[in-house]
Amino acid sequence: MIDAGAAARLDATRSAASAVFAAAGYAPIETPIFAAAETFLERLGERFRRQTCFFEDGTGHEMCLRPEITIPVCRQALDAGYTGAEPLRLRYEGPVFRLADEGIGALIQSAQAGAELLGAPERAAADAEVIHLAWQALEACGIKGARISLGDARAFNDLIAGLDLNERQRARLKVLFEAHGSALADHLPPESTEGPVKALDLDLARAEVASELDAEGLTLTGGRTIDDIARRLADRAARAQARAIPAEARTALAGFFALQAPMENAAAVLDAFFARSGVASTTPARFAALTLELEQRGVPLGAIAFDTGIHAPLDYYTGLEFRIEAGGALLAGGGRYDALLGELSATPGLAIPAVGCALFLDDVAARR
Numbered sequence: 001m002i003d004a005g006a007a008a009r010l011d012a013t014r015s016a017a018s019a020v021f022a023a024a025g026y027a028p029i030e031t032p033i034f035a036a037a038e039t040f041l042e043r044l045g046e047r048f049r050r051q052t053c054f055f056e057d058g059t060g061h062e063m064c065l066r067p068e069i070t071i072p073v074c075r076q077a078l079d080a081g082y083t084g085a086e087p088l089r090l091r092y093e094g095p096v097f098r099l100a101d102e103g104i105g106a107l108i109q110s111a112q113a114g115a116e117l118l119g120a121p122e123r124a125a126a127d128a129e130v131i132h133l134a135w136q137a138l139e140a141c142g143i144k145g146a147r148i149s150l151g152d153a154r155a156f157n158d159l160i161a162g163l164d165l166n167e168r169q170r171a172r173l174k175v176l177f178e179a180h181g182s183a184l185a186d187h188l189p190p191e192s193t194e195g196p197v198k199a200l201d202l203d204l205a206r207a208e209v210a211s212e213l214d215a216e217g218l219t220l221t222g223g224r225t226i227d228d229i230a231r232r233l234a235d236r237a238a239r240a241q242a243r244a245i246p247a248e249a250r251t252a253l254a255g256f257f258a259l260q261a262p263m264e265n266a267a268a269v270l271d272a273f274f275a276r277s278g279v280a281s282t283t284p285a286r287f288a289a290l291t292l293e294l295e296q297r298g299v300p301l302g303a304i305a306f307d308t309g310i311h312a313p314l315d316y317y318t319g320l321e322f323r324i325e326a327g328g329a330l331l332a333g334g335g336r337y338d339a340l341l342g343e344l345s346a347t348p349g350l351a352i353p354a355v356g357c358a359l360f361l362d363d364v365a366a367r368r
Contacts, residue, residue, distance in 0.1 A: 006365070010111060013365040014093055017113040017137040024133055026091035026115045031072035033095065037062040040071060043340065048313045051098040053107055065097035065107075068314075070337070070356050071344070073116050078345050084119040084352035087126075091115045093361075113137070114334070114358035118341065124286065126355050127320050127336060128293030134324055134332045134357040135299055141359075142368045146326040147303055150263070150290075151182075151310025153335075154319040155270065155283040159256055162279030163249040173245075173253075181311035185257035192244035252277045259308045263291055266306035290320070316340045320355065327367055332359045 037054050052067045069092050093113035100106050120126035138146055160170050180187050261269040271284035310321050321335035334357030342350035
């Protein structure tokens with residue numbers, strides 16, 4: 001039986017959100033419901049990939065039903081010739097499709113409405129504009145008592161870049177962060193108990209291989225060389241070393257994921273943390289600027305908190321991330337993705353600042 005009341009609430013919610021976006025100067029855009037799988041595969045986090053419905057079309061090409069709409073919006077803007085020379089404000093609404101239970105459950109369709117601000121050079125102002133826009137849209141939908149939580153993917157990257165880690169350790173931590181988000185605190189690599197593995201030095205590895213062969217009276221067969229064996233030993237040692245991190249780095253990471261603060265204090269708390277860790281970061285200054293911008297727009301700072309627990313399962317976020325909740329439900333979210341347009345255009349070095357938000361209309365409508 002059709003639930004006419006639920007359908008009416010969803011339609012009213014969609015209209016209210018779209019009206020707020022339109023009044024702010026965001027132009028409508030329509031994107032396809034399905035797209036080439038490669039458009040999404042390299043830009044969705046592992047959890048998101050498991051929830052995406054992939055299929056093969058009649059010509060053998062791998063396709064997928066869109067699990068989110070930011071990537072299709074950016075793809076369409078680039079196809080229309082957008083270069084980032086000036087700000088572009090776009091709004092959308094429509095269905096997204098995801099597989100439940102980490103990809104082994106039923107296909108679920110839900111409704112979203114969102115806004116994307118591309119090419120705005122003043123990042124703090126753009127971030128505040130989008131957060132304010134999502135806040136206004138929820139208010140227009142009748143949502144009261146909402147709370148905003150802010151995280152920052154760049155803060156994590158600043159931290160691991162400044163800690164005493166090698167590149168393999170940093171790469172592994174990034175993978176774990178994308179897989180677990182703030183729960184990485186429960187999945188941190190163990191503390192290393194040994195010094196650097198000698199086989200990481202190829203010259204030492206070569207010498208050791210040659211010494212072992214000579215001591216055993218062995219000769220190489222099958223076309224293998226001492227260099228081949230040395231490289232394999234070095235790579236194996238490097239991978240083993242990446243699975244453990246120094247105690248100081250582990251302590252700093254655990255401390256990072258324990259950070260929470262009201263928005264008024266976020267910049268000071270972050271500044272103190274990075275100073276204690278001996279790591280340079282622009283995050284405190286960025287949060288100080290964002291606090292001022294939000295205050296000027298009238299977003300109540302008392303409803304906002306910084307929380308390192310905020311990290312969406314998407315590979316394309318490069319800075320600010322946020323979520324808005326009310327009554328225990330996640331109603332909106334978004335963040336900054338400065339590298340995405342450059343990646344989609346396959347243009348090395350192209351950097352177009354971008355930030356966006358999405359309202360999860362089914363959950364919003366259920367609370368009208």
